Amino acid sequence: MAASHSNAHQLTAILDYNKYQETGPISREMAREPLVPKWESFGWYVSEVDGHDIAAVMTALDAVQKVDSQPSIIIAHTVEGKGVSFVEQDFTFHGRALKPEQAVKAREEILCQ
Numbered sequence: 001m002a003a004s005h006s007n008a009h010q011l012t013a014i015l016d017y018n019k020y021q022e023t024g025p026i027s028r029e030m031a032r033e034p035l036v037p038k039w040e041s042f043g044w045y046v047s048e049v050d051g052h053d054i055a056a057v058m059t060a061l062d063a064v065q066k067v068d069s070q071p072s073i074i075i076a077h078t079v080e081g082k083g084v085s086f087v088e089q090d091f092t093f094h095g096r097a098l099k100p101e102q103a104v105k106a107r108e109e110i111l112c113q
Contacts, residue, residue: 003071004043011071012064016051018080022095035075044073051076083110
C-alpha cells in the first residue's frame with residue numbers, strides 16, 4: 001500500500017512463491033489466495049511467471065520496465081529445492097542447511113539434469 005501511495009513507480013518486487021514456509025504449507029497457516037487481486041487492490045501491476053524459467057523472468061522484467069504509473073511485482077511460482085528430489089519432498093529444508101553428505105547428493109542430482 002505504501003509503495004503505491006508514495007508513487008514508487010520504479011519499484012519492482014519479485015516474490016519467490018513456493019507456497020511453503022519453515023512450518024509447512026502457507027495455506028495451513030494463513031490464506032494467501034487470491035494473491036494477484038490482493039496485490040492489484042494495493043495499486044501494484046502484477047505479472048506471474050514460472051520462476052524456474054529464466055527467460056520468462058527476464059521477459060517479465062523487461063515488461064515491467066514499461067509500467068510507469070505504479071509499482072510492479074513479479075510473482076515467480078517456484079518449487080522449493082527444485083531439482084533435488086529429497087529437498088523438493090520435504091518442506092523442513094526451508095529453514096535448515098544440508099548436511100555434508102546431502103550436499104554431495106544434491107550436487108549430483110543437479111549436475112545430472
